Amino acid sequence: MDSYKHKKVISIGIVSELTGLSPRQIRYYEERQLIFPDRSKGTRKYSFADVEWLVEIANKREEGVQTREIRYEMMKEIRETMRKGQINAHFRSRM
Template identity: 65%
Template sequence: MEQQDHSYKDKKVISIGIVSELTGLSLRQIRYYEERHLISPQRTSRGTRKYSFSDVERLMDIANKREDGVQTNEILKEMRKKEMRSNPDYRKKMLEGQLNAQFHFRNKK
């Protein structure tokens, strides 16, 4: 069931007009966040943007952070850090680094 919920939220089916209504953001703001690589809609064969419910949630989070004065470049850095932290290889390298620092190991290759 969890996996179905995930795919449901990530399916790109919502038009930019509906996203604007749901988020309270203007079309211009949504396009700007796309230009800044904070959001990545799919494009139809005619070039129409399509968004997912996950995109809507991300846009709401971005809007809240912008209201708090956070710059878009800082939001992007934070998003990239979160993506890296969720990567299993990243976690493994961080743990190896911590062990190496604690026990003064050197990785010999």
């Protein structure tokens, strides 16, 4: 059961504690469209999957990878996943 990982229930303060990133850094990654928290009444809410992704972003940044490069790779993975889904749907519809 992996669905809990994607529920957006964690506040930015807790995410900051879990990741070691400052709230400012987390908001910066949101501005750079690397992370997409839910918003309710002006409060950002993150998932455990978001926390894992933020740690990965931080590690990449420590290695010197630019945010635009991280976003490019992220979008490439999303497109590939979507393409695979379309191919699978195409073949399932023929069976």
